Amino acid sequence: MVNTIKQISPKLQNSSHTSLIHFLSFSAKLFTMPPPMASSTPTRYYIPSSKPSHPSSQTPLSKPSKPSPKLISSSSSPCPSPSLSSSTSASSSHGRSPVLGPEFRRSRSTRVISKRNTTSPKPPNLTSRPASPASRDCLAAITRSSDATTVNTLRSFHPRLSIPEDYCSILHELGDREKSPFKASEIYNFSMPLMRNLTEKGKLLTAAISSFGKMGSHDLARNVFDKGLSDGYGNTVYAFSALISAYARNGMSSEALVVFETMKGRGLRPNNVSYNAVIDACGKGGVDPIISMALFREMLGVGLLPDRKTFNSLLAGFSRVGHLDNARMLFDEMIFSGIGPDIYTYNTFIDAVCKCGNMELAVQVVSEMPAKGVHPNVVTYSTVIDGYSKLGRFDEALNLYEEMRSRGIQLDRVCYNTLLSIYVKTGKYEEIAKVCNEMEVMGIEKDTVTYNSLINGYGKQGKFDVVSRLIQEMRERKVPPSVLTYSTLIDIYSKAGMYGDAANMFLEFRESGLKADVVLYSSFIDTLSKNGLVEFAVWLLNEMVKMGIKPNVVTYNAVIDAFGKSRISVEEDGVQQDSGDPESCGGQIVKAFGQLARGIGRPVADETKRSEELLCILDLFQKMIQQGVKPNVVTFSAILNACSRCNSFEDAKLLLEQLRLFDDFVYGVTHGLLMGCNDVWIQARSLFDELRRMDQPTSSAFYNALTDVLWHFGQRLGAQKVVLEGVHRQVWENTCSEFSLDLHLMSSGAAQAMVHAWLLSIRSVVFAGRKLPEFVSILTGWGKHSKIVGASTLRRVIEALLNTIGAPFQLERYNIGRFVSPGAVVSAWLMESGTINILLLHDSRSSDPLIPANLLPRLQALQL
DNA sequence: GTAGGGTTAG
Structure with missing residues (x-):
């Protein structure tokens, strides 16, 4: 068996372009074979995974209710059986080419991957370390009182504490509760001399490394580890594993990998915990999942059985880099191999789905959980709520929050912070105050994340007095500022x-x-x-x-x-x-x-x-x-905006031609539109469809940039078609009602193209014999959305356009962001024989066959 | 030894 692996491995290494899916399916096959140690006693663990699907996946899908999706239906009837495999593949874009990667859709989080979660206390670990009453009391006394009294507390409890178990347990538990390593250091220094032999010392060392790691003090963890090695009690699988885990928690994947190799070099044989920890470190550190999969194979090769945590860590690695397909395969593999998904599995997978913006699927996966005996918790809800929030779907997010409350799920600090970030983004200051109050009442203290979020929200609104007050409060309450606090403030x-x-x-x-x-x-x-x-x-x-x-x-x-x-x-x-x-x-x-x-x-x-x-x-x-x-898509928009600022068409064309070498789909479409190729529209529409799952600011920026560059270089009909595609996909909120046009979220090119389209549509209304209302109006805003507040660039552009085409609109006297005209006046102007030719747009470059002039107005108006 | 929240581009 080991030989088989050795024979196959070089092939894999040589083919550097082996796709991850192939790699994974290879590993999956490997996984179906018994490892050397277990070959004589095959377990149900190794069920062949090559079946097309498992029985339950044939059950019809449950469709989530539309306007306000509930995660869990309130009826007591059993949920439809899980159908994850079929549902995910149905919603992925297999078989269509070309397909944009998740990166382009900006669906990956751009946050630093490693993130410590030192601030929310975890529930005590009841399964693995039953703490003695004395150690529980001692721990409670230590956490309650000040740093200076730690040693005294230990002295008073000492006669009742067992060596080494109680001391180890106190250290372990402290890691879950405290942020500052001071007390942990005191405990460690006090108790080390009490240990009676190298084994006991080694146990205490492991507890200390783990505790420091949980607090984010990886350097302290390293110090005690090094001391332990030199003093002869650190050369154990446990200490090494604890150090790897300490690095994992802090996102230090390369350090973790070095430690892992070092332990092998020292003749120690990594166990399950070691492998799980190093795989976890790779995931958290953003290492290519191919490395994690290699470690996984290595683990199988030495005869270790992967467990649920192994799978969950691998899954998290795929989820973090946005490989939803691979994440799904792993998820399915877990089911096949008899390791049922647990709450961690589901929450990790749901997070990956949310990060890809596929909220309908996320809701569906959640709804399938209870049938598997796994019940959504506060993490599940926070994940989905945040998913909606990231897409700007705040109402749906808040509905879920209500649902969670009604189900009696207690909010924790992270959930409160998620909720706060929604109110910060939507500028609901009364709600922010309410949430802050509620946190106080519930005894949940604001942490650095809370303050950063509040500072950002109030700062963006220009409420700098509140910002100063928040900074003051942080100082008083000794909440340490992070780099992000400073970045936010400077920004x-x-x-x-x-x-x-x-x-x-x-x-x-x-x-x-x-x-x-x-x-x-x-x-x-x-x-x-x-x-x-x-x-x-x-x-x-x-x-x-x-x-x-x-x-x-x-x-x-x-x-x-x-x-x-x-x-x-x-x-x-x-x-x-x-x-x-x-x-x-x-x-x-x-x-x-x-x-x-x-x-x-x-x-x-x-x-x-x-x-x-x-x-x-x-x-x-x-x-x-x-x-x-x-x-990603923002890069694309930024490049197009730069083109719009340049007057040389040749240079813009050259740039796009070069960029096609990197991405022929995205830049090819743009190039084609700019050159007036009619054929490119099929691809253009599939590009627009691919970009559906973007949040609104991003998608409107994309359409704005693309229209601007087309308008700028004289492709005005093309620009108009792009704007109308955007309008159809509801990229801009409330853009267009029949007799009132709202342009305030549009770029100047998009807005101008839109004015033409809108006037043409009114013209067809007039020619159909309908009467216009008393007034028709065009809203430009007065610069609120401009980068320079009050600059009113858009207003001036539209004013110039209306003058040029001779449209009889006037600025409203008391609202300088609104052009109006009496319906009768517009009607008369539109009926004039020359108007139509002014309103029709043309491309300066075109490969289109000539369309008869009398057909064009009807075609253009039809598109609206 | 496993899950969720805060920042920067538009």
Whole structure:
């Protein structure tokens, strides 16, 4: 058996392009074979998995109720049998090509993958460590009282505590409850001398490593581990496994892998816990799941039986990178192999489904849980609520929250934070206050996440007095700020143009000793980009790489957005020398804030410079790919916006042609539309369909950018068709009623194309003999959604358009964001013989056969 | 030794 594996393995290694699915199905086959140790006693564990489907998957699907999906039907009748395999494959896009990856749809979370969850206390672990009454009392006394009394408490309990069990148990439990490692250190130092031999010392060591790991103090875990090794009681599978797990919790996958290899080098044989921990570390650290699968195979090869935790960790790895198909295969594999999914399995899988934006499937999976004897808990609900919230479907999210309440499920801190983030996003301040009160009443203290969320919400609304109060409260309650607290503060101050405050916050951050991360730098880069300091933005991008901070897709998108916006800086001293040194880089950042505070300089007018900038995007795009950062739909929008800012059609065309080499589908469609190829529309529609599962701001940004570039380069009919596709897919909220047009969420190109389409549709109403209402109106807003508040760019563009085409609209006297016209006046204008030709749009480049002129107005009006 | 929440691009 082992030989078989050795024979097959090299083949796999050689074919570097082996798809994950093949890899997985290979492993699945492997999994169906008994491992060497168990070959004589085959268990039901190894059921062949090559059957097409298991019986229950043939049951018809239950359709989730539409307007307010309930996770669990309130009727007592049994839920329809699970049908996950059939339902997921039905909703995936197999067989259609080309298909966009989850990255392009921006469905992956861009958050740092590793995330500690040190703040919500877990329920005590009753199954594995039955604590003695004395150790329970001692633990309670220690957690209740101050740091300084820990040793005294231990002394008083000492006669009643067993060695080593009670001391180990106290350490373990403390890891679940405390954030600060101080008490754990005190306990460890007090009790180590009490241990009577190397075995007892080793047990205490393992407990300490585990405890420190849970608190996020991986460095302390490492210190005691090293001491244990040198003192002769650390060379155990337990200590090594505990250290791997400590690294896993902190997202330090490479360290975990090194420790894992080291233990093998020292002649220790990793057990199930070791493998599970290292696989878990890979998942949390964002390591390619191919590595986790290799470890899984290795585990089988040495005769270890994977258990539920192994599968759950593997599943989490696939879920995190958005490989929903592989996650599903693993999920099915679990069922086949007799390891039933548990609440962790379901919650992990549901999270993966939510992250792909497939809420209908998520709701369905939840509804199938009770039939499997697994009941949705607060985590399940929080996951689905957050899934809706991320798509901007706040009503559905809040409905679920009500459902959870009515089912008597207690909210915990994470759930409260999820709820708060919804109210923050929707700006419901009374509700925020209510939730905060309720948390107090329930004895759930605000943590760093809560404060970050609140600071962000109030900061975005410009309520800086509240922000200051929150910062004060954090200090008073000793809630430690994280890098994110500082990034958030620096970002909201920068966006509000309060560069002095931003600079001060940055200085405070540097004194805090926290490590800068990709979010902090991306936020700086965004500020620089938005203000036209392009060279500085690119410089900072290079600096962060030198300092070992890996840019992500957000960072690149922010830089790309800068191209074509460059301005001559006030000081004219250009970009600084290269350094890679945090100190001098920090100095430059402070200097940049100073410059921004003094004014942003004048735009670079030179057209050749703009063209050069456009082609820089290509370099950046290549760099992204090289670094393994996958461009997404926002990248696409940013590139198109840069094209719209450039006047050279040739350069834009060249750029798109080059980008087609990376992604022929997405950039091919754009290129085709720009060139006026009629054939490309079939592909274009399938692209629009693929992008359905985006949140509204992202999808409207996509349609806005695409229409803008087409309009900008004279493809006005094409632009109009794209806008109408968007309207059909309800990309913009309440865009269009018959006699009132709302353009305030549209870009200038989209809005102009839309005005033409709307007027044509009114024209057909008039020609059908219907009377127009007293007034018809066009709403542009007055700059609320513009990047520069009050700039009213859209209003001015529409005003100019209406003047050019001679449409008889006037600005309303008391609402400068609204153009109106008496129905009769518009009607008369539309009846004029020349109007139709003004309203019809044309492409400057076209491969279309000529459509008879008298057919065009009807065709265009029909599309609305 | 396993699950959910907060930040940055649009």
